[in-house]
Amino acid sequence: MRQKNICELCGSRFDAARQLVNGVFRYRRTGILGLERNTQGAVPVALVLQQLDINIGHNAIYAPSYDLVPNAGIDLCPCEVDFLMILSHTYPRKAEVILGECKDKGGTIDANDVGNLRRVADLLPANRFETYIVFAKLAPFTPEEAALAKTLNGPYQQRVILPAGQNHRFLTGC
Secondary structure (H helix, E strand, C coil): CCCEEECCCCCCEEECHHHCHHHCCCCCCCCCCCCCCCCCCHHHHHHHHHHHHHHHCCCEEEEEEEEECCCCCCCCCCEEEEEEEEECCCCCCCEEEEEEEEECCCCCCCHHHHHHHHHHHHHCCCCCEEEEEEEEECCCCCHHHHHHHHCCCECCECCEECCCCCCCCCCCCC
């Protein structure tokens, strides 16, 4: 190991010897900051959670990356959600649950994503939870993606949110 190193990500020089005092620190590459190209969607999830926290997240519970496996007798295929956010309220207000699907640049929201989140959202009891679904990506939504997301809304149920950006808008109220 050299004393003076150059960061492979940003090119900055740093003195590694000062960081290795008494052998207390151990270093490893992390998924989001490593050189590997597979961040498993961590960047869009982190950005959405940051925006939700800034805009509505007071006293909220955040949980990224959940693999959902149904109990016996529940009509749901195993699926995953990129994040879950819960905003609790005191009675008589319902707790709000936000389910999210995020895509990196080049990823697309497809019928499978929409169907999975529809089934999960529909299984949450409406008398206890106000459920919302967020789709986010690091590129503009295509008209097909927006149309798919819009199918999750009903005449009396506005639950889909597409973050405002270049060529898309919030879909609640569509």
